Amino acid sequence: MPDFPAATSRSRVRVPLRFHDGYAVDAEVVTFHGLTDGREHLAVVLGDPGPVPLVRLHSECLTGDVFGSARCDCGPQLREAVERIADRGGVLLYLRQEGRDIGLYNKLDAYALQDQGLDTYAANTALGLPEDARDYTAAAQMLRALDVGTLDLLSNNPDKASQLRDLGVEVRDRVPTGVFTTAHNVRYLRAKVLQTQHTLPLAELTGRAELSAR
Structure with missing residues (x-):
């Protein structure tokens, strides 16, 4: 043990x-x-x-x-x-x-980077933080x-x-x-599947992500 x-x-x-x-x-x-x-x-x-x-x-x-x-x-x-x-x-x-253990303020900073096109993991990395701490x-x-x-x-x-x-x-x-899923989180959920192999239906999430981008 x-x-x-x-x-x-x-x-x-x-x-x-x-x-x-x-x-x-x-x-x-x-x-x-x-x-x-x-x-x-x-x-x-x-x-x-x-x-x-x-x-x-x-x-x-x-x-x-x-x-x-x-x-x-x-x-x-x-x-x-x-x-x-x-x-x-x-x-x-x-x-x-909070925020996969990067803290609340850092999570909100990462949200701002996500609004510029980064996914949830890339945003953490851009801040010099772990993808998941x-x-x-x-x-x-x-x-x-x-x-x-x-x-x-x-x-x-x-x-x-x-x-x-x-x-x-x-x-x-x-x-x-x-x-x-919501119109606001589908890209976040898709990133979880692609980056950290979360067990979520990728095809369904991809379709919803494409719809939300229109």
């Missing part, structure tokens, strides 16, 4: 979640001591996790999660994940990794603290599954999320 410091649960509190579309569910929110990056990540436990819970690693997106930005698919993915995990039983790890060691610590050793991962991103496996977490299956 990879050698990294153990984290421990700091507090557990019941939180009733209410979404704009009327969906409601009660969750247990867990905080932690000893996370390697020192950030205030949260585990949102939903339903009865069971021996192989459904788990999502959701990177914080203020613009999408809070303000409903249509430039990404983060808000709809978060909403979908909460319901799917609650139905089956599992954990949503809400990770403070996320590290999931803290996520593995959180899962270990919750006694989750085997899981099904709700994600289109193969890197999340790969990193978790390298960190000693058994990812039994990777379960794709829904596809949430």
